[in-house]
Amino acid sequence: MKVGIIGLPQAGKKTLFQILTGNEITDPSKAIKPVPGAADILDSRFNALVEMYAPKKQVQARLDLVLLPKLEAETISKGDIFKDIADMDAICHVIRAFEDDAIYHVSGSVNAFRDFEAVNAELLMHDQIFAEKRIQRLEEEVKKIKDETRQKELELMVRIKDHLEQETPLRLMALTVDEEKMIRSYPFITKKKMVIAVNVGEEDLGSRDMLAGFEDSCDRQAIASMMVSAKVEAEIALLDTKEEKQEFLEDLGIAETALEKLTRLCLQSLNLISFFTVGKDEVRQWLVRQGSTAPKAAGVIHSDLERGFIRAEVFSYEDLMALGSEAALKKSGRFYVEGKDYIVTDGDILNIRFSV
Numbered sequence: 232m233k234v235g236i237i238g239l240p241q242a243g244k245k246t247l248f249q250i251l252t253g254n255e256i257t258d259p260s261k262a263i264k265p266v267p268g269a270a271d272i273l274d275s276r277f278n279a280l281v282e283m284y285a286p287k288k289q290v291q292a293r294l295d296l297v298l299l300p301k302l303e304a305e306t307i308s309k310g311d312i313f314k315d316i317a318d319m320d321a322i323c324h325v326i327r328a329f330e331d332d333a334i335y336h337v338s339g340s341v342n343a344f345r346d347f348e349a350v351n352a353e354l355l356m357h358d359q360i361f362a363e364k365r366i367q368r369l370e371e372e373v374k375k376i377k378d379e380t381r382q383k384e385l386e387l388m389v390r391i392k393d394h395l396e397q398e399t400p401l402r403l404m405a406l407t408v409d410e411e412k413m414i415r416s417y418p419f420i421t422k423k424k425m426v427i428a429v430n431v432g433e434e435d436l437g438s439r440d441m442l443a444g445f446e447d448s449c450d451r452q453a454i455a456s457m458m459v460s461a462k463v464e465a466e467i468a469l470l471d472t473k474e475e476k477q478e479f480l481e482d483l484g485i486a487e488t489a490l491e492k493l494t495r496l497c498l499q500s501l502n503l504i505s506f507f508t509v510g511k512d513e514v515r516q517w518l519v520r521q522g523s524t525a526p527k528a529a530g531v532i533h534s535d536l537e538r539g540f541i542r543a544e545v546f547s548y549e550d551l552m553a554l555g556s557e558a559a560l561k562k563s564g565r566f567y568v569e570g571k572d573y574i575v576t577d578g579d580i581l582n583i584r585f586s587v
Contacts, residue, residue, distance in 0.1 A: 232518065233295040234426075234497055235265075235319035237312075239346055240301045240337050243430040243461040244325035248298040250464045251490050256298070265315050266298040272494045272505075276548050276578060277516045280507060283551075284514050292505065292516040294494050296323075302350060303337065313357045317418035321497055322425045324350055328441055329432040329462070343429060344444055351452070354420045355395055361418060362392040384413055395421070402453050424500035426455045426493065433463050437484045455496040459489045504577035507548065508532065525573040529583045539587035543569045548578040 238244040249255055252268030271291040281289045299315050316322060327336065328343040338345070369385040372378070387410055394404050400421035406414075414422075427445065435441055435458075442458045449456045463483065470476045480488070487495070498504070502521045506528055507514065519528045525545075530537030546557070550565045560566040575581070 232321070232497065232501060232503065233297060233319050234321045234323055234493075235297045235299045235316055236323045236325060237299050237302060237316065237350070238325035239327065239350065240303055241334050242301075242325045242327040242346075243329070244301075245298060246461040246465055247325055247428065247430070247459065247489060248296060250461065250468050251493065252296055263300055265300070268296045268298065269293045270296060270490055270494070272498070272516065272518075273488075273491050274505060274516060276505070277507070277514070279552065280509055280514045280548070280580075284509050284511060286509075286511055286514045288513040290513065290515040292518045294497060302353065307353060313420060314418065316354075316420050316423075319423060321500055322420075322423055323493060323497075324425060324427045325461075326350075326427055326429050328429050328435070329460070331432075343441070344448075347427065347445065347448070351400075352398075355398060355400065358401060358419050358421050359392065359395040362388050362395060365417070366392060387413060391419075400425075400452050424455075424497075425452075426457065426496045426500060428489070428493065429456065429458045430461050431458055433460055433483070436460050436463065455500050457489075457492045457496055459492065461489070464489045504575070506575055506577075506579045506581055508582065509580055519575060521577075523575050524571060525569055525575060525581070525583075526571050528575045528579075528581060529585065532583065535587050536583045536585045539585035540571060541584045541586055543573060544582040544584065545569050545573065546580050547576075548580060551580065 236244050236248050245256055248266070248268060251270045253270075254266070254268045256266060270293065272294050274291070277289075277291055297315075297319065300312055302312060324347070326343050326347050327341060330341055366385065366388045369381055369388060372381050373385060391401065391404065391414075394401065401419050402422050402424065427449065429441055429445065431441055442456055445456050448454070463485075467476050467479055467488070470479060480486075498518070503518045504521050506517050506519060508517065517528070517531050519531050525543040526537045526540040529540050529543070545567045546560050546565060550560055551557070554560055554563060554565070557566065
């Protein structure tokens with residue numbers, strides 16, 4: 232799962248990226264190219280399983296984050312920024328809402344909602360231009376060769392163009408399975424899931440007013456939203472102990488850190504759930520699409536497990552915590568053996584039996 236962090240200049244996206252990944256960017260030349268990073272997905276269930284099994288090795292699922300070049304006239308006109316965004320699974324748009332006279336704003340003043348709409352307009356325009364160019368090419372091809380596949384794509388592209396002209400992102404457009412396949416390789420940006428991170432000053436952290444101003448637009452466009460203070464998160468990151476960090480968060484009334492919020496929203500947006508494998512050798516968290524069967528989940532671990540899948544031994548995290556051990560689960564009948572049709576649910580603990 233790769234999430235691209237975008238935003239206008241001086242929005243705080245580099246600071247947020249550095250906090251989330253621990254990657255310090257000291258070379259200014261890197262700002263013109265995508266910068267990759269990764270962050271562990273924080274999940275209290277994983278920590279509890281590690282404490283219970285005391286494994287030799289522990290591996291959390293990771294969120295791949297990419298800091299993309301700033302959205303400004305030069306990068307937009309060149310178009311490379313859109314190619315970079317098209318490679319992402321989801322987008323996190325960092326929006327400046329903090330006031331600081333020492334940090335310039337590209338538009339001369341701070342207006343978070345204006346910036347939100349401006350970036351969305353650019354993304355919609357990109358998709359619309361692509362659709363128009365594709366329509367033009369398909370019309371020329373259909374005139375020369377009568378081809379049913381090209382004709383169907385042309386009709387779909389016309390529908391897409393009409394949809395975009397209503398200033399509505401493609402993530403809201405209903406498509407059949409065949410239509411999804413038809414445009415899978417195309418760089419439509421507004422089809423991607425989006426999260427906005429409204430970057431506020433410390434004084435606004437306890438207020439819901441700033442985020443409330445985005446709710447209607449976000450609801451209409453299927454955009455998840457969160458509020459963060461990159462400056463405060465940077466201060467938290469400098470603290471030495473977990474206890475100090477927790478105390479600081481509580482003093483400021485922050486229920487979740489930026490990483491916790493972002494990963495939770497990204498997982499929800501991308502329809503991903505967590506399952507676990509456990510034992511004395513290793514406790515590991517895995518991600519799989521919601522609605523996936525046990526063999527598909529096995530394939531996330533290793534392709535051989537999916538290919539040679541026989542059955543899955545399954546129990547839930549909640550049951551394990553409630554009863555205290557695998558032996559107690561078996562005794563109470565809450566240790567299950569499932570076949571190929573079993574749908575994995577969030578918090579499942581799996582042991583895959585296979586033969587290749």
